[in-house]
Amino acid sequence: MAFEPSAVGVLILAAMALYLAAFVTLVVRARTVGLGLFAVGFATAAAAFVARWVEVGHVPMQNLFEVFLTMAMLVLPVSLFCRHVLKVRAGPWDAMIACLVVVPMVLGVFFPEKFPKFTSEPHPLMPALQSSLFGPHVASYLLAYIILAKALVQALGRLFVGERPSEEGVVSYEAAIYRTAAFGFPFLTLGLVLGAWWGKLAWGDYWNWDPKEQWSLVSWLVFLGYFHLRSACGKRYPRLTCALIVLGVVCILITLFWANLSRLFEGLHSYA
Amino acid sequence: MKRLRQIWLWAPLAAMGLLAVLSVVGAFLGAERAGVMFNSPPLVVFWFLLAALLVACFFVSRGLLRSPGLLAMHLGSLAILAGAMWGSDTGHRLATKVIGREKIPHGYMVIDEGTANHVLVDAKGSPIGELPFDVRLDDFRITYYAAKGPWLLGLGAVPGRGEPEGFVRARFFEWKEGEEAAIGDTPLRVRVLQYLPRARPVLDVEGRIVGARPDEKSNTPAMEALVAWNDRQLRGWIVVPEGGEYGVMSLAPLLGALEGAPDHPELGLYLAEPQGMPKDYFSDLAVIRDGKVVVEKTIEVNDPLHRGGYHFYQADYDKEQEAYTILAVRSDSGLWAVYAGFVLLVVGAFVRFWAGRAWAGLGRRGRHGV
Numbered sequence: 352m353a354f355e356p357s358a359v360g361v362l363i364l365a366a367m368a369l370y371l372a373a374f375v376t377l378v379v380r381a382r383t384v385g386l387g388l389f390a391v392g393f394a395t396a397a398a399a400f401v402a403r404w405v406e407v408g409h410v411p412m413q414n415l416f417e418v419f420l421t422m423a424m425l426v427l428p429v430s431l432f433c434r435h436v437l438k439v440r441a442g443p444w445d446a447m448i449a450c451l452v453v454v455p456m457v458l459g460v461f462f463p464e465k466f467p468k469f470t471s472e473p474h475p476l477m478p479a480l481q482s483s484l485f486g487p488h489v490a491s492y493l494l495a496y497i498i499l500a501k502a503l504v505q506a507l508g509r510l511f512v513g514e515r516p517s518e519e520g521v522v523s524y525e526a527a528i529y530r531t532a533a534f535g536f537p538f539l540t541l542g543l544v545l546g547a548w549w550g551k552l553a554w555g556d557y558w559n560w561d562p563k564e565q566w567s568l569v570s571w572l573v574f575l576g577y578f579h580l581r582s583a584c585g586k587r588y589p590r591l592t593c594a595l596i597v598l599g600v601v602c603i604l605i606t607l608f609w610a611n612l613s614r615l616f617e618g619l620h621s622y623a
Numbered sequence: 624m625k626r627l628r629q630i631w632l633w634a635p636l637a638a639m640g641l642l643a644v645l646s647v648v649g650a651f652l653g654a655e656r657a658g659v660m661f662n663s664p665p666l667v668v669f670w671f672l673l674a675a676l677l678v679a680c681f682f683v684s685r686g687l688l689r690s691p692g693l694l695a696m697h698l699g700s701l702a703i704l705a706g707a708m709w710g711s712d713t714g715h716r717l718a719t720k721v722i723g724r725e726k727i728p729h730g731y732m733v734i735d736e737g738t739a740n741h742v743l744v745d746a747k748g749s750p751i752g753e754l755p756f757d758v759r760l761d762d763f764r765i766t767y768y769a770a771k772g773p774w775l776l777g778l779g780a781v782p783g784r785g786e787p788e789g790f791v792r793a794r795f796f797e798w799k800e801g802e803e804a805a806i807g808d809t810p811l812r813v814r815v816l817q818y819l820p821r822a823r824p825v826l827d828v829e830g831r832i833v834g835a836r837p838d839e840k841s842n843t844p845a846m847e848a849l850v851a852w853n854d855r856q857l858r859g860w861i862v863v864p865e866g867g868e869y870g871v872m873s874l875a876p877l878l879g880a881l882e883g884a885p886d887h888p889e890l891g892l893y894l895a896e897p898q899g900m901p902k903d904y905f906s907d908l909a910v911i912r913d914g915k916v917v918v919e920k921t922i923e924v925n926d927p928l929h930r931g932g933y934h935f936y937q938a939d940y941d942k943e944q945e946a947y948t949i950l951a952v953r954s955d956s957g958l959w960a961v962y963a964g965f966v967l968l969v970v971g972a973f974v975r976f977w978a979g980r981a982w983a984g985l986g987r988r989g990r991h992g993v
Binding site: 475481547551555558561562568572580583 | 632651653654658729902926936938968972976
């Protein structure tokens, strides 16, 4: 086992343990302790993010390792915002999202040879990435991904648990799906547009039909389809709207993983 | 009427679904073939239908006109579509036929340092047209990230005529202090006697380098080497000047003394800084119209030059000698419509989904009970 005992590696491992502990604690309904562990996990992930930034000398969003590091830091703030502003149920699954986000990084730190795409080895920024749009473009997407992952949890809840009477202070699954998707979709749109603008500046074309670009368009279209359906039909097709949310997140996962990991999709974004 | 309403309900969803499916197919095809597919006649028809559908929205959907966010999103999508169509190859051909505008949609320019050019070529290098002005390349250069590891030792020639100043053409080889190494496939051998990672030169009374001494304040190294060819030897120092990227020891005394040695007095043993990956590429450009320089700009990746309806991007370069640059040239037709569409789409999305409905938790309730 080729473990690199770097500060970032240790912090990531600690964050994963804390997120996992938070999930278990929240499942057994020890809410205060669970939230406390979730918060410490967030602080640990944030410390890893800062340490990585210092180590590489640029905002750490260059490769898959850094992308997941950033996302690991976003889950708790998104969860708290959804709970307190959007009144969306925040359960143990938020901690599970955080835990799953950390897994690829742990693989990259522990098994860099088996999972070279998740490696934590730092690289300087290639010329195309040295843009003021780099941070906003990637950050918009990552924020959208985390928010829409939360919409996925609500959609799965609606599909497999069924609609329950609204608990005090939180809205129904149906409303929660809409609110989280509506919260995340503008960020998805912003990420897409910033990417197109940046592509124009770096490569000369705002749209290159690159596989990753096309998958990101597919994700955007699926969520757009959800809103069209929701707007036109209201709550008439709950299973169909939930399925669209699930499909949208699947497309996001393909954009994030498959377009990077598969040789099927060699393209301008292969470095990411 | 009910049937018409149903068609109106499902038509946008069908269009979005079809575009999504086509994009998935395009992702599997790869960028180049996907570009061909999306510009093929059947897909051109699809783009027109999509645009028509968006236009129809403004007449059919009353709710659209009441919602500023939705209106902006639809207008934005339409502007992006219209701008992209206007800026496409077909759009350029149409513009030439209809309004007589002669503009080349895209191409490349290969420009040697110190020369001007106005000919556009395709990806294979065949000429495809001319610009109404010249673009001159004053200088092309690359900056590199500092690389970790020892400095490189190699046999090289001092720049000849026509080669850029400071350019080193050398063949590097493995070396270790105290050990002898072969210099590539030549009969020369070199033994590194001393390597000082931080050093300053020791000069004689005439200012010639006769040695080096360690100096922690220096950032450049020095090396004492013994070069041998059969029974003849040359011992000397390679000292890299402070802030320099390489130092050189001439091999002329050794090679010149031998019968049949290559007549190349500028052959030298180089100690060169290892280069990391390229940090950026720069082309100093000047646009010349009617013999006068109308604009000068140093372009780099992410910072193109915009002039005369074209954008000029740093695309490629001479990898051997860095003596020429290759620019990607793109027509700006339709671009401002696309940019306006981007702004409308993003602002519309935030207004539509953030103003009011998504924030129902703060006290307001939307039409759909959210």
